[in-house]
Amino acid sequence: MTFNPLEQRGIPLDRQVRNWRELNVTPIDPDRADPYTRCRIITMNGIEVEASLFSHQFARHCPDAEVRRQLAQTRYIEQQQQKAVNWLLPGLASVLETTIAYEQVAVDLTAWVARMEPDPYLKQAYQFGVLEDFDHLYRYANLYEMIEHRKAEVVVDGLTEVMPGRPTKFHHRDPVDNVRDPYDRTTANPLSKLHALTIMSAEQQTMNFYMNVGPEYMEPIARQLYQEIGLVEEEHVTHYESLVDPGETWWEQLVNHEYNECYLYYSFMEQESDPRVKAIWELHLNMELEHLRIACDLMRRHDGREPEQVVAPELPNVLTFEPNKAYVRELLDTQIDLTTLGAGYVREAHERFERMQEAINGGEQPPSERIIDEHRAMYQGGEYRAQTEGEHPVPALRG
Template identity: 45%
Template sequence: MNLLDHKGVPLEKQAFTWKEMVGKPSSKLDDEAFTRVRTILMAGLELDAIRFSRLGARFQDELRLPLAEIRRVEQHQATLVNWLISTDHSPLETTIAYEQAAIEVTAAVTRQEPDDYLAQVYRCGLLEHFDHLYRYSALLNRLEGKDANDILLGHTDIVPGRPTTDGHRAPEDDLRTPMANDAALLSKLHANLITGSESQTHDYYMNIGPTFADPVARQLYAEIASIEEQHVTQYSSLIDPGQSFLEQWLIHEATEAYCYYSCAESEGNPRLKAIWERCCDYELGHMHHVADLFQQYEKRDPAELLSETLTPLPFTSQRDFVRRVLDSEADLRAEDYRWSSGAELHRRHLKTAA
C-alpha cells in the first residue's frame, strides 16, 4: 500500500450516528483473539491521536480549527472502536487481553522493523510484558478462578519474562537514541503505534487498578502501571524530536491509516472488517487534509515523508519468535541508551564502586 495513492473520505463528509458509534460489541466466545488485539490497538491509537491533538492546540494558534475538526472525528472513531470490546470480559480478563495485544503487536513490529537498534528496543520491551501477563494470569486464577488461556486461545504463552523488579529503572535508563529524520517511514509508523498502544495500556491500568478491593490486585496494578509509564517514555523517546509539529501530525495520521488498513487485511469478521475499512478511509482523509496544511505552511511535498510502499502489519501468533527472544535476551538490561547482560552490568557497577 502507498498511502498517497488513496484519497479516502474528505473530512467534511465524515460523520457517525450514535447508533453506529455504540453498536454491537465483539464476543469473547465467538470472535477470534486477534479481533480483540486489533480492537485494543486501534482504541489506543485513536486516544493517542486525541491526546496529541489537544496538546498541539495549546501551541499552534493557526491550526486550532483543523485540529478541532479532525479531533471530533477521532473522538467518534475512538468511541466506535473502544465500544467494540466485548461486554462478557471482566476487567481482569480485559487486562489479560491488553497484555496479549502488547506482546503480539510488539513482536510483529519487531520482526518487520528495518532498523536493528529500534528492533532491539522493541524486543527488550516485549520481554517485560511476559512477566506482566504471567502475574496477571495468576491473579485471574486467584480472584476469579479462571484460566487466562481461555482469553489467549493458545496464541500467547504464559511464562515468566524479564522480572518486573528489573524493570524499575532510573529515568535516564529509560531514554533511547531517537531515530534520524531520514529514517524509514515504517520505522516512524512503528514508533508511533507502539507509543500509542502503550499509553492506552498505562491509562487503563491507572483507571481500573483502584477499583479492586483485593490488596494484592491493587499493588500489582500500581506496579505494572509504573512500568507502563516507563515503556511510554522509552518508545516516545525513539521519535525524532527535530520534526516540526505538522510533520509529526502527518505521521500520526499516516500511522492510523496504516494500522486500520492492516486490521482490514486480516479481519475475518465481515462486520468488523467493514468498520476497519471505513475508519481507514476516514484516516486517509485526515492524512490528506494534514498533507495540504503541510504543503501550505511548510512549502514541502508530503511525498518526502509518505512515498514508501507498505506491507500490512501481521496479526498472527508470534509464539515461536517470542520464545527465541525469551531464550536469548531475557537477561539483557538497559543502561545509558544501550543494552547489556545483567552479569555485565553488575561487573561494571562493582568496578565503578571500587
C-alpha cells in the same frame, strides 16, 4: 497490490459525523470472537487515543486560529472513531480479562514489529520491551485465576504462551536509563517511523488503562499488582517515545500520525475475520484518507514540504497479528538477563539499577513476586502457566 494513501480520496470531512445509532456498535462476543479481533480493537483504540491527545497538544502550541479550528474538526471525528472502536469491547468481559488481552496485544504486536524492524538499534528496543510485557501477561494470568478462577488460556486461546519472561521486579530502572536514542528523521526508513508511533501509542494506552482501572479492585494484591505494572508501563512509554526524533515538526508529526492510521486500518481490514468489525475498519480507513489529505495540505502550506519527503509513497506490507511463540522463546534464551544503561543494554546489575531496586522495593518482595507466592499457596504449590512445551529458566541479572 500496492496501496498509496497519498493518492486515494476518502469520505469528505463534512460527511463523516455519525449519529448515535451509527455509533451504537454491537460489541464482540468475548467467548466466540477471534482473540486477535480483540487485539486489533485494543490496538486501534490506543492509536485513536494517541491521535486525539497529539491533536490537543498541537492545538495548545499553535497560534494560528484557523489551524486550531481545522484540528478541532478532524479531532472530533477521531474521537467518534475511538468511541466506536473501544465500544466494540464486550461489557461482559471483566477488567482482568481485558487486561489479559491488553498484554496479548503487547506481546504479539511488539514481537511482530521487532521481527520486521529494519533498524538494528530500534529492533533491539522492541526485543527488550517484549520480554517485559511477556512477564506481565504471566503475572496477570495468575491474578486472573486467583480472583476469577478462570485461566488466561480462555482469553489468549493458545495463540500466545503464558510463562515467565524477564521478571517484573527487574523492570524497575533509574528513569534516565529508560531514554533511548531517537531515529534520524532525515534518514530513517519510513517503516521505522510507523513502528515507533504504533508501539508508543499501544503502550501509552496500556499505561492509561492500568492507572485508571487499578484502584477499582478491592483485593489488595490486585490493586498492588496494577500499581506496580502501571509504573513499568510509564517506563515503557518513555522507552518507546524516545525513539521518535524530537526534531520532527508539528506538521510532520501530524502527517505521520494520519499516515499511520491509514496503514493500520488498511492492515486490519485486510486480515479481519469478523465481517462486522471489518466493515468498521474499512469505514475508518476511508475517513482517515481524508484526514491524511488535510494533514498533507497543512504541511505544504505551513512547512513548505511535500508529504512524499516524510512518508513512504505506498503502504508497507500489512501489520499482522499472528503467534510469535518461537521468536519470543528465542529472545528468552538470549536476552532475558538484559537491563538498560544509558541508551544501551548490559547484562550486569550496575550501580544505578541496584540503587533503584533498593529505593522502590526496600528489601521487600514486590507485588509481582507476591502474586506468584499467593497463587502457589492457594493452589498447593503451583503457579499458572499455559505453554506449548518445555520449561524456561528465569535467570537473575548478574551482579
